[in-house]
Amino acid sequence: xxxxxSFIIAIRSLYANKLRSALTMLGIxxxxxxxxxxxxxxxxxxxTITSTFSELGSNVVFVQPRNPEAPGAAGLSPVFATxxxxxxxxxxxxxxxxxxxxxxxxxxxxxxVVGDEHLSSVIExxxxxxxxxxxxxxxxxxxxxxxxVATRDMVVVLGSNAAKELFESSDPIGQAVKLKxxxxxxxxxxxxxxxxxxxxxxxxxxxxxxxxxxxRLFTGSNVRGESAVQSIAVQIAGAENIELAKxxxxxxxxxxxxxxxxxxxxxxxxxxxxxxxxxxxxxxIFTIFLGAIASISLLVGSIGIMNIMLVSVTERxxxxxxxxxxxxxxxxxxxxxxxxAAMLSSAGGAIGIAxxxxxxxLISQIDxxxxxxxxxxxxxxxxxxxxxxxxxxITSGMYPAMRAARLNPIDALxxx
Numbered sequence: 584x585x586x587x588x589s590f591i592i593a594i595r596s597l598y599a600n601k602l603r604s605a606l607t608m609l610g611i612x613x614x615x616x617x618x619x620x621x622x623x624x625x626x627x628x629x630x631t632i633t634s635t636f637s638e639l640g641s642n643v644v645f646v647q648p649r650n651p652e653a654p655g656a657a658g659l660s661p662v663f664a665t666x667x668x669x670x671x672x673x674x675x676x677x678x679x680x681x682x683x684x685x686x687x688x689x690x691x692x693x694x695x696v697v698g699d700e701h702l703s704s705v706i707e708x709x710x711x712x713x714x715x716x717x718x719x720x721x722x723x724x725x726x727x728x729x730x731x732v733a734t735r736d737m738v739v740v741l742g743s744n745a746a747k748e749l750f751e752s753s754d755p756i757g758q759a760v761k762l763k764x765x766x767x768x769x770x771x772x773x774x775x776x777x778x779x780x781x782x783x784x785x786x787x788x789x790x791x792x793x794x795x796x797x798x799r800l801f802t803g804s805n806v807r808g809e810s811a812v813q814s815i816a817v818q819i820a821g822a823e824n825i826e827l828a829k830x831x832x833x834x835x836x837x838x839x840x841x842x843x844x845x846x847x848x849x850x851x852x853x854x855x856x857x858x859x860x861x862x863x864x865x866x867x868i869f870t871i872f873l874g875a876i877a878s879i880s881l882l883v884g885s886i887g888i889m890n891i892m893l894v895s896v897t898e899r900x901x902x903x904x905x906x907x908x909x910x911x912x913x914x915x916x917x918x919x920x921x922x923x924a925a926m927l928s929s930a931g932g933a934i935g936i937a938x939x940x941x942x943x944x945l946i947s948q949i950d951x952x953x954x955x956x957x958x959x960x961x962x963x964x965x966x967x968x969x970x971x972x973x974x975x976x977i978t979s980g981m982y983p984a985m986r987a988a989r990l991n992p993i994d995a996l997x998x999x
Contacts, residue, residue: 586918590922592919593919593922593923593926594926596895596899596923597923597926597927600895603891604891604927606887607887607888607891607927607931608927608928608930608931608934609884609887609931610880610881610883610884610885610886610887610888610931611881611884611885611888611927611928611931611932611935611972611975611976612884612931612932612934612935612938613880613884613935614877614878614880614881614882614883614884614935614972615881615931615932615935615936615938615939615968615971615972616935616936616938616939616942617877617880617939618874618877618878618881618935618939618964618967618968618971619935619936619939619940619943619960619964619965619968620877620939620942620943620946620958621870621873621874621876621877622870622873622874622877622964622967623939623943623946623958623959623960623961623964624873624943624946624958625866625867625869625870625871625873625874626870626958626959626960626961626964627947627957627958627959628866628869628870628957629862629863629866629867629870630957630959631957642683642818642819642820642821642822642824642825643716643816643817643818643819643855644816644817644819644825644828644829644832644852644853644854644855645814645815645816645817645852645853645854645855645858646668646672646676646814646815646817646832646836646850646851646852647668647813647814647815647850647851647853648666648667648668648811648813648849648850648851649667649848649849649850649851666811667811667840667849667850668687668811668812668813668814668815668850669809669810669811669812670687670793670794670810670812671809672687672812672815672836672839673685673686673687673710673812673815675835675839676815676817676832676835676836677712679828679831679832679835681819681820681821681824681827681828681831682817682818682819682820682828683715683818683819683820684712684715684716684816684817684818685710685712685716685815685816685817685818686709686710686712686713686715686716686717686815686816686818687709687710687793687812687814687815688707688708688709688713688793688812688813688814688815688816689707689708689709689793689796689797689801689811689812689813690705690706690707690708690813690814691705691706691800691801692704692705692706693705693706693762693763693789693800694762695741695745695749695760695761695762695789696760696761696762697749697750697758697759697760697761700748700749702745702748702749702787704742704745704787704788704789705787705788705789706762706788706789706790706791706796706800707788707789707790707791708790708791708792708793708794708795708796708797708800708801709727709790709792709793710727710729710732710792710793711726711727711728711729711732712816712818713726713727713790713816714726715818716816716817716818717816718776719773719774719776720773720774721771721772721773721774722743722771722772722773722774722775723754723756723771723772724740724756724769724770724771724772725770725771726740726770726771726790727740727770727771727790727791727792731792731795732792732793732794733794735792735794735795735798735799736792736795737765737766737767737768737795737799738767738768738769738770738791738792738795739760739762739767739768739769739770739789739790739791740769740770740771740772740773740789740790740791741755741760741769741771741772741773741789742772742773742776742784742785742786742787742788742789743772743773743774743775743776743786744775744784744786744787745786745787745788745789746769746772755769755772756769756770756771756772757769757770760789762789762791762800763800765799765800767791773786773788773790793812794810797810797811798810817832825854829852829854832852833848833852836848836850878971881971881972881975884928884931884975885928885975885978885979886979888924888927888928888975888976888979888980889979889980889982889983891927892920892923892924892979892980892983892984893982893983893986895920895923895983896920896983896986896987899987900990903916903987903990903992904990904992904993907990907992908992913988913989914988916984916987916988916990917984917985917987917988918984919984919987920980920983920984920987920988921977921980921981921984923980924976924977924979924980924981924983924984925973925976925977925980926976927976928972928973928975928976928977928979929972929973929976931972932968932969932971932972932973935968935972936965936968936969939960939968940960942958943958943959943960944958946958
């Protein structure tokens with residue numbers, strides 16, 4: 584019964600100071616809403632990356648250049664990795680028995696220009712196998728052919744969004760676009776694929792023959808003076824053959840690159856699971872970082888609750904003295920003020936959860952150049968927000984409640 588009475592008294596006290604209670608809750612509302620929104624954005628980024636890679640299929644591995652002197656993932660970074668792969672390496676890998684398709688690929692950023700229209704895009708220099716290895720399909724026209732690669736033709740295939748942005752309702756086939764001030768002819772358009780990596784839609788890509796890329800757009804060579812390849816996507820005949828295929832690829836490339844048994848590889852063969860593992864770690868750290876930033880506002884909110892509860896104790900000193908004089912015990916006073924603090928934080932937390940979910944929903948509706956930003960509000964994020972807001976209320980109200988409970992009833996009656 585005493586709990587119910589304390590609950591009613593707490594409600595009356597908070598209602599009597601509506602504006603002050605609302606302003607006190609505001610810090611918790613903003614904090615909880617920010618935590619949910621930012622962590623939802625982090626979770627959404629992780630989900631987008633995972634779905635993008637899963638669409639490639641579980642039977643695709645990637646061969647990338649690696650700097651033997653750079654430890655860990657740094658050795659795979661384009662910043663640190665020494666160019667070591669070539670188009671002839673990809674052709675040799677294609678001869679292995681367990682391999683279905685091999686797509687040697689170079690990648691960079693480029694402005695695609697059509698008249699007065701400009702589109703910032705990702706350009707892929709690749710081979711005909713790119714279509715199957717990366718899970719694309721043709722919407723119209725044709726993809727680059729072996730002949731285009733052999734003769735270094737100035738042709739380009741547009742992603743679905745790139746074609747829509749540059750040509751709107753007109754037919755892009757046969758039209759001219761400019762890449763680095765060089766004229767290319769559009770020969771095909773890819774079907775919409777969806778997904779995005781690092782803020783760029785998979786439908787914004789433009790694909791050219793890899794030989795054209797190497798000789799006319801972005802030149803680069805390895806230590807032997809051969810045109811370098813940034814990565815090689817290898818589609819394996821069945822996911823069960825991946826480990827065996829990886830060993831065959833490693834053996835082949837070590838032989839081709841004349842790597843001795845004591846030396847480290849200047850390349851790495853990685854599966855999708857390994858890539859997703861690294862990316863999940865990165866997005867996980869990113870999510871925690873965003874949550875930590877948002878938690879600062881929760882700290883400010885908790886300070887606000889403690890401050891208001893201390894003011895409330897001072898204002899209600901005579902009330903506390905009267906309650907103690909008529910038989911209220913320390914635990915009753917303690918419970919009353921703890922309930923008030925918990926109610927402030929819980930109500931603020933509930934409103935913050937609703938606000939965070941709403942903002943996350945609105946973020947998910949934003950479309951930037953065909954890329955939809957995803958914000959995933961998972962149950963664990965909501966549970967964390969509820970737990971944190973309740974914990975903040977209890978801890979912030981503990982000191983004011985203990986201070987109120989320790990008041991001497993005679994001194995309290997004399998106050999004011």
